[in-house]
Amino acid sequence: MTLYLIGVGLSDEKDITVKGLEAVKRCDVVYLEHYTSLLQCSKEDLETFYGKSITLANREQIENKSQNILDQAKEQNVAILIVGDPLSATTHINYILEAKKQNIPINIINNASVLTAVGITGLQLYKFGRITSVPFAESETPYTVIKENKQAKMHTLALLDLHPEKGEFLTIKDACVKILAIETIKKEGIFTADTEIIACARLGSDNPTIKTGNVKDIMKQSFDHAPYCIVIPGELHFMEEEVMKIWA
Amino acid sequence: MTLYLIGVGLSDEKDITVKGLEAVKRCDVVYLEHYTSLLQCSKEDLETFYGKSITLANREQIENKSQNILDQAKEQNVAILIVGDPLSATTHINYILEAKKQNIPINIINNASVLTAVGITGLQLYKFGRITSVPFAESETPYTVIKENKQAKMHTLALLDLHPEKGEFLTIKDACVKILAIETIKKEGIFTADTEIIACARLGSDNPTIKTGNVKDIMKQSFDHAPYCIVIPGELHFMEEEVMKIWA
Secondary structure (H helix, E strand, O other): OOEEEEEOEOOOHHHOEHHHHHHHHHOOEEEEEOOOOOOOOOHHHHHHHHOOOOEEEOHHHHHHOHHHHHHHHHHOOEEEEEOEOOOOOHHHHHHHHHHHHOOOOEEEEOOOOHHHHHHHHOOOHHHEOOOEEEOOOOOOHHHHHHHHHHHOOOEEEEEEOEEHHHOEEOOHHHHHHHHHHHHHHHOOOOOOOOOEEEEEEOOOOOOOEEEEEEHHHHOOOOOOOOOEEEEEOOOOOHHHHHHHHOOO | OOEEEEEOEOOOHHHOEHHHHHHHHHOOEEEEEOOOOOOOOOHHHHHHHHOOOOEEEOHHHHHHOHHHHHHHHHHOOEEEEEOEOOOOOHHHHHHHHHHHHOOOOEEEEOOOOHHHHHHHHOOOHHHEOOOEEEOOOOOOHHHHHHHHHHHOOOEEEEEEOEEHHHOEEOOHHHHHHHHHHHHHHHOOOOOOOOOEEEEEEOOOOOOOEEEEEEHHHHOOOOOOOOOEEEEEOOOOOHHHHHHHHOOO
């Protein structure tokens, strides 16, 4: 039978593609990977719209016990639903490798990802450098990536950490505090209270919150529900500056 | 009324999202932007499946005469269908800006993009640096971008130029010839006959062609229909190397 990795997009039950929906309907077992990102609808909304019962799968099941899912796919049609695009998170590549090795037909159904939905900010995607994430744990990585990208005049997309299964979401304010703390040590002027950034919530949904301003002001704003990200612009083209003004 | 920018995905009429399809059905006028990329189905396939008549729109209509489309959207529901994600190409950002200025409701419906579909190669998306494209015209830009990304140990995605409306597609072989020609002048060892690359056709479709090998060997291979891209790896993680072997 076949293993389907199906992107369900960024917001709700209708963001699945027609091809993806047809594949879900062919499946005997449907998992929803719900630890790398977050939809704006419930599992029940998906179940009602897809007409299928869905099993929530945590990191343990998807990563450490992937062989269980692969074994199921030898006998039945199995879908793993993934928020956004199925291959944007690094954790799912392993299924391609193992499916090929074990001769299990695998079918990837792509969908929207925050990596391109960030285009709504007005910043040009080909001017983004390396992507980073801001973890709950202490880390200098976001600071280093922002610095390297700025030196190359490129924009940085920083995704904020989340544990949806525990209801924990690193807020935009907390992420700023974390990066400012590194600035306090490094003192390289990469990310200060005066740095102009774009802060976003729920990109790819019908009601994203997108705000531009300096870090100090952004930290005072509210952004409603997760997921969150921050964009730190590199060198701005005048057209990018003009579009950014929409979100001021 | 509303202006809809709707991504139709990368391959055929069923790659539109359910939300996108519902929006198309609400529209009085439907344009298909068909000069920045290429689907694997015909306009007629889209029309039959969507149940709508579609007008092909060229660069002139979408970019220079955008006010005509904006004016239409003041009176009617208007959709611009865009291959891939509506905001991955820089040319469509202007509609967000103008719609906001002119107080026209605008609705963006995201979809898959080659920028994330390239994840199927096994290379991790967060390790990609700046994206580049290889134009029909002479240009040192791809070489420079590959060099800068390699220095930062990052992968490069190079999209190959195309003029779908004229049936012209820069082939993988021709793109390699162009970059090798720059290498001959610069002699920096960035892209030689021995450089290992991944060459891809029709990413995001049901039958992509993906091949790894050195440039000399890749240039001898056939890749069937466009669109094409080349990935020049930076530093490879062992997991990336393992997945890459699938495509050897």
